[in-house]
Each structure stands twice: as C-alpha cells, then as structure tokens.
Amino acid sequence: MTYMTQTLTEPRAGLAARLKLALAIFALLAVVPPLAHAMGEPFMIIIATRMMVFAIAALSLDLILGHGAMVSFGHAAYLGFGSYAVAILSRAGISDLVLQMVAAVLASALFALVTGAISLRTRGVYFIMITLAFGQMAYFFFVSFSALGGDDGVALAARSTVLGLPLLQGETGLFYVTLGLLIAAFAGLYLLTRSRFGRVLTGTRESALRMQAIGFRPLPYQLTAYVISAAICGVAGVLLANQAVYVSPAYMSWHRSGEMIVMLVLGGVGSLTGAMTGALVTVALEEGLARFSEHWRLGFGLILVLVALLSPGGLSGLLRKFNLLRDDK
C-alpha cells in the first residue's frame, strides 16, 4: 500500500506546532457561544456545532485513511448508524445520550468489523470501491426503511437527554458537549497514533512488506483501526442527529463519504490537526458560500479543483509552503 505515501508522509518535526495549533483551535471554539450572543448572531453557534461534528468524523477517518492508508469511500455509513441509533432508541423511549452513544458505537463497530474483514482482502482502487459498495448497502437499507421515513428521513421528537437532564435542548449546551467530545476524540487519537499500536499502523502504511519481515501480520491492526474509526464516527452521527433534530439516509450517501475525504485532503492527511482544520474550513466554506449565492457549489468546486492542482498536501501543504507551520522542535 505504498501507493500514496507521497502525500502521506507527514514531517514529524512540526509535532509541537501541531499540538499548539490544536489547542488554539479548541480555545477559539470555546469562546464562540459568548461571542455569538454578544454579537447577536446565535446562528453562529449552530454552524460551529456542525463544524465540530464533522471535525470528529474527519478525525476518525484520518485514523484509517491518513495513518493506515486505507482510503474508505463509505465512511458516511457510520454517521448514519449513529443518527439512526438516536432515532430508533428515542422512538423506543430511550432518550439518554450515553445509552444512544453506546448503541451507535456497537452498531458501527459491528458493521465495520464484518465489512472491514472483507474489504481488507483487497487493495488500492478495489479497497476504495468495496468500501463504497458497503456504504451504498447501508444507504439503501435505510432508504427502504419505511418505518423511519424511508428516503425522506424522520424528525426527532426532541434532543437526547443526559442522565435525565435536558442538557442538549439549548444550542449552547449541545455546543459544549460537542466541543468536549471533539477534544476527547483528538486527544485519544493523538495518543493512539503515537502508541505501539499506532506505530504498527503507520508502519504498515509506509511498507507492509517491511512490517511482515519483522514479524507483524498487518490485518489485525488494520481491522482494529477500522473498527475504532467507525465507532468514533458513530458518535459523530449521534451528535449530528441531535444537532439537526432530524435523521435521513442523506447523511450516509456517497456524496457525504466523498465530502469527508475532501475535508481530509483539504486539510492535509495523517496529522489529525489537518483533518480537524479541513472539516472546520469545509463546513464554514459551505455555509458561508451558501449565504452568498444559491450556486455556491460552483465556487466551492472550483476551490477544490484549484487546491488539488496547486497545493499537494492541502492547506497544511500550503501553510508549509509559506513557512507558516514551522517546526520548532
């Protein structure tokens, strides 16, 4: 799987710079709600929440795509599992966020375990396409799920409760819960990618042959990463459903999966901070351009094409080019 190391090799010198960047992002996000209230633009909180939800999803994808060189084109399926876990459980009278998250994690992990075991038999383009196929299966399953609105999706009666408290009913409450989970996801993945496990995963990305020649079988590690990544994305799905108070198969369409890859590549793969910034910037761009013109996709598409053509390595490649992400190790 050395076919993509070219853009994947992340100079580790900028590690400290990366942590600082992440902390700066968290700090900036933390002051969004008071700022939004002060400016009389509470809508900003909703957009920022969406940005963070997708940042969690992008972080989860970066574990397998950036660190494991497994280009999944079906990752949006787990956003769907997370959202539908909320819809199904709350309909059954279980509105507790923690229980819903447990269900989302279990469902996502199980689906990932089965489909990952099959997908990991293939390589390269085939891997991309088989993950796409599994994503489509999940999508069509929920499209035909007429009890939950089928194609149209279904509105939730209310947001989830936390230990019986209506903590998420206000936008600010949901915002800080999401921020907390974003920080947790980042911290967890940051440690994970530097652990023994992460070392085997990134080593396999660099050269599977080398890893075998020192006594590793890559598959169990890749599959474990695939499952962990799915579980985290499932949590993002739970948040997405709560943010929109609505779930629909559209969350898991291949467009969404493609968009998640776009977020990663835009921000720069394999560095976690790149995934996070990529997601934040993508959602902000979409929301921003959409206010500007109904044909915002034209501008957004052009930006993607130009970034791909002019700046390999995405935004962090661009920053590096202008020496803004200096290594201070």
Add this chain to the structure above:
Amino acid sequence: MFNLFLLQLLNGAQFGILLFLVAAGLTLVFGIMDFINLAHGVLYMVGGYVMAMMMGTTGNFWLSLTLVLPVMLVLGLALEVLVFRRLYDRSHLDQVLATFGLILVLSELVKILWGSAPLSVPMPEALSGSIALAGPMRYPVYRIAVIGVGLAVALALWFVIARTRVGMLLRAGAANRAMVSALGTDINRLFMLVFAAGAMLAGFAGAIVSPILSVDPGMGDSILILTFVVIVIGGVGSVKGAFFAALLVGIVDTLGRMFGPILLKALMDPAAAAQAGRTIAPMLVYILMAAVLFWRPTGLFGRSVAR
C-alpha cells in the same frame, strides 16, 4: 410470467449496455493511468444536456446525436489538458479532491444553464414503434436499437483493442503500467486519447438514453456508482470484463427489482416480502460486487496480484 421475464431481461440488457458505454472509458482510466476519476458520471449527464440542447436548436435527432460526439470529445480533451494531466502522478487522494470538485462545478453549471427541472428529448419517428415479442408482448424498437448500438460499439472497441497498435499499448498498459511508462513520450498522447474517447462514449450514452429517461442534473450520480461496480466486478482496466460485468449488473439489478419481491413472497407473508424486497433489491448489485471481490479480490478479469 415467462414473457415478463423476457421483457425484463431485455430491459436489463439495455441498461447493462448503457453501463458498458460509460464504464468502457473509465475502466481504462483507472487501469492504465491508475487515476480515480469521480467526474465520469457528470460527462454522461453533460452528454444528455448537450443532446437536449441540440434537439432544441436543430430539431433533428440524428444531427443532434452526431453533434454530441465532437462536443464531448472537445470537452474531454479540454478537461484532460486543464485538469487531469496535472494529476496523473499525484496520489489517489488529490485525484478524488479534484474530480469531486469537478462534479460540483459541472453539475452547478448545468443547473445555471438549463435549470434543475428535468428535460425530455423526443424519440425519433423511425424508432418510436414497437415490435412483437413472443405472444402478445411487444418491445420498443428504440430500446432494441440502443442494445444494437451498444453491441456495435463493443465490437468496435474489441477490434481497436485486439487488432491495432493503440490497442496493443492499451493491453500492455492494463497488464503492466510500468511498461507503458517505459514507452516514453507516446504515453501522453495515449492518455489524452483514452480520456477523450472515454468522455465521448459516456456523453454518447447520456445522449442516447435521453429519449427513454429524462435528462436531469442527478443522472450522472446514480450511474457513476453503478459504473464503479461494473468496473470493479469486471476487473480494473479490462474492457472485456467491463462488458460482461455491465450486462451482469444491468440484468441483476433489473430482474432483482422485479422478481425479488415475487420470489420472497413464496417464502414469507406478502407484507414482509414487499418490505424485504424493497430493501434488498437496490442492495443486490453491491452484494454481488462484495461477493465477487471476496472470491476474486481483483475482479473477474483483473490481473491478480502476485503473492
């Protein structure tokens, strides 16, 4: 029942032929250039719109269809020169980013130029009838013509690939990419040709389907994913594989939607069968693809990776 089956079989074959026209170019782009092109579906859509536009101005089906070809060829060449060429030796991810962007750009341009409402293209007089099939069943001439044209294109492609110098390069390239790279400067022209021809075929498919289905901005999306399924089942880089896989996918998809619920009714109560049928039918081709990749990780006609 048998007649219904025959009818659906023909529909499936016709759908498969369409998939083949779109997949033929894309499988070569994947196989020889190792290039992930998500924007191939929009070329199919653009073909439909160009056809609709030409019909609007000329009013002549055959003239319009003929004009679609050079327009798509030029569009394909332009995209190759402006975008794709610069991404051949970049990672798959950069290619996904750029071609995903292109989907957005082209779809939005189409919406700006022609609006979001579906357009329809009238069927040519000469092909608008139907012919008798077994018994009382009749089948539209136009659909038969689509199958015939598709088979002719397949035959022509087979000839080019099996008998010409370009074809030799293509075969060598699909089997061993390093070898084509070793051939030097010729390679740029070959890539351009494959790309432009692929765009033309996809656009042509979009044009000939326009009298049967309506032309709308989403038409590229739905066919793109099925095209991927076809390419992967057939084996990346194999036009022959794409042909058989396209027919297989077209027929399985069409028959599955029709007969899946009927078969299930024999097994369970009607309401449950209807629900299960609706759930499983659209998933069938993906299940098929996963199964094929499970047994043959590089598709039916793909070169196998050495252990």
Add this chain to the structure above:
Amino acid sequence: MTDALLQVRNLRKTYGALKVTNDVSLDVHEGEIHAIIGPNGAGKTTLISQLSGQLRPDSGTVIYTGQDITALDMAARVRMGLARSFQLTTLLPSFTVLENVAVAVQAREGSSFRFFRPASTERALNDQAMECLNDVGLSGTASRLAGALSHGEKRQLELAIALATRPRLLLLDEPLAGTGHEEAAQLVDLFGRLKSRVTMMLIEHDMNAVFALADRVSVLVYGEIAACGTPDAVRNDAKVRAAYLGEEEVA
C-alpha cells in the same frame, strides 16, 4: 551428524517458461556462514524470498529446526528466528532510524495492542534498538528520518532492523551492495563477530568478502545449484570457473 538448521528439499518455482528455482536442495548448518553466489538473474533473491515466506514455491519443502515451514507466512517464520534483509532497501521512510529498529524490537517484545502510552518513551525498546544501531555503526544517525539517509546508510539500517528481530538464521541479500569501502569493511567485520551467535546465509557479489567469511559456498546458475563445497573447493571447480568466476575475472 545432527540435522541441519535449514534443509531445503527439491524447491521449484517457475515464472512462465522461466525456471527461476530449479530443483534446489541445500543445507545450512547451525553456526556456519553459507554463501550463495551466482551471476545476475540466477534466482538468488527468488530463492531467499521462498525461504523467508514472501513467495510460495511451486513445489518442494523448507525445513527449519526440524519443522516443515513451507506453508508458514513471513511473520511466523520471523518469530521462529528466520529473518532476512532485502536487496532492494525496504524501510519505513517517514520513521526515524531509531524507530525503524525499535518497531522490530516491539514486534517480539510484548503486545502491540497497546493504545495510549507513546511508544517512543519506552526505554526497553529504544535501548535494544540503539544496541543494534551500534552494531552496524549507525548510532550517530538515530534521530534522522530513514528516508533521508544515504544509500550506504540505508543498507546498514536494513541490517540493523534484521538484527533487531534476534534472528537465529539470517538470510542476507547482498548486504554490501551500495556501501562504501569503509562501511563494507565494517560490515564484514560485523558478520565475523556475529558468526558465534547467528547462522547466516549470505548472498554476495563481493568475492573477497565471500571467501573471507564463508564456511561453505553454493553456486547458483540458472536456478540450479551448480556446485557446493568449501570456498577452496568451489574456487577450483572447473564448472564454476566457466559458469561464473571466469566471467567475473574477465569483467
């Protein structure tokens, strides 16, 4: 006499019409350095790949420590102490030199399903890795990225990684190719020192090194063992001179 550490029996591998490995049988005894020499394209690398489990032979058996390991994969063989170095350098380019070796230590020291503690802070891994780097003379470059090393340094690192797996039998595929004069001398010296604890199968084009180190030499020509014996016997074998050494001397 006891059984050999490695016994290769009637190994065959073909690529189309090309018999790359043609009925090869040979023994490697515990404690010896067994050199394999042969002209370019003779099938030496292909042979090593079959012994290490990277390639499956068409037929024949490989017996190691008395066990039939023909069906085992590379990872299983490495865990039994059968390691190799690659002729085409195979490193983890974005890992540091130390990490390249430490991950090999990690492979045999405890579970790698550990998710939170940073691996780079594990003293035990780093210390052992450092020892291997010392052995090959690379300790000065420990914190550099492997991808940024010179060609000769990469060859040395390749060897350090193989040593970090604690091999009992080491299959070396042209370890000296591409190294400078000094580095090569250093490595020859290292092999001499290693000999007391590691058995080696050495593929090498550098005849001085081969005749200085090897206890026995097998000559591979067109996939077949053309001769096998002590260095002196092989050097004087008429067939070998014609097939191989003659070419070398003329060239």
